[in-house]
Amino acid sequence: MEELEHPDRAGLRIEAVLAALDHPVRLRVVRTLADGEELTCRQILPEMTKSSASHHWRVLRENGIVEQRKQGRNLYMRLRRADLDARFPGMLDAVIDG
Amino acid sequence: MEELEHPDRAGLRIEAVLAALDHPVRLRVVRTLADGEELTCRQILPEMTKSSASHHWRVLRENGIVEQRKQGRNLYMRLRRADLDARFPGMLDAVIDG
């Protein structure tokens, strides 16, 4: 398994962020992580098939929405609030509260 | 031709806004209208076929991004900045500046 690639803060693109958030499942993931908690993938989307879920994890990670961390067999996800707030102030709150 | 239907401020939905903005052509339209100017459709997208352009006009209007006004043969468009800023503070600036 290759290393998890995340764009750095300066590499965040609004087009990518919009694309990542324009999906009901991924929007729900963002709202689930809104309180800053770090959760495993299975905790967030237990009902979805593994391959579909994995697809969404990748979109969220590569487009800079979440940071993923491997620990043992689990993959933990955390919302990149600081980075997103710094680059696109207000955006994340609008999405979460909206 | 039926009347142009716009959602009111309270009817703006973040999911719809994200879907409307997640397209390069529509993102360009928003940025073109960013200074508050009111422009005709043909001024904004002169190169695109009428039917494709009309499709994007409808998405932008129905999802609350722009207000459209008919005058004579022309359709004028204006960014709904006040409404979008009120409902989703920071969102529009992030998209325009991003």
Place this chain on the structure above:
DNA sequence: CCTATGGTTCGATTTGATTCGAACCATATC
């Protein structure tokens, strides 16, 4: 080593959005 669990990858299918041409509608001008 063996087994179970958590995720990824691949290929194929399905679904939804975009695109376009053609026909049409509405308004302005002659």
Place this chain on the structure above:
DNA sequence: GATATGGTTCGAATCAAATCGAACCATAGG
């Protein structure tokens, strides 16, 4: 009325994203 212009609507084609099963990889625990 005739003609030109600005947009809409419809249906069909095209293209991208989402979905899924199956096979695979990695780690934890016996």
